[in-house]
Amino acid sequence: MNMDCLFCKIVNGDIPAEIVKNTERVTAFKDISPQAPVHILVIPNSHFDNMAEVSKNDAKLAGEIFALADEIAKGNSALNKARAAIDRVLGRIAAPNIPTEIIPAP
Numbered sequence: 001m002n003m004d005c006l007f008c009k010i011v012n013g014d015i016p017a018e019i020v021k022n023t024e025r026v027t028a029f030k031d032i033s034p035q036a037p038v039h040i041l042v043i044p045n046s047h048f049d050n051m052a053e054v055s056k057n058d059a060k061l062a063g064e065i066f067a068l069a070d071e072i073a074k075g076n077s078a079l080n081k082a083r084a085a086i087d088r089v090l091g092r093i094a095a096p097n098i099p100t101e102i103i104p105a106p
């Protein structure tokens, strides 16, 4: 938990978000400013600075993030050809925790 991190606050319930699905270690929620009709962020429940750090420190967790993203995409016809994108840096928010995004492919 990082008190300055927007995503940690969402996981903790301090900031409201529309949760799509969550597991013991991963949370998926709707982006508050969607870049597409469906725009879902998938993040680890514990704080990591970026996805590379997740992979280095907990490869199984990285797998769980993509598995949940895939599960959500399969359950939503708008995401039939979904694209998963990993942000290295999210300059637009003051949160270094990097989510996996799933949005429909153009």
Ligand SMILES: [Zn+2]
Residues within 6 Å of the ligand: 001, 002, 005, 006, 007, 008, 009, 046, 047, 048, 097
């Ligand atoms: Zn965080």
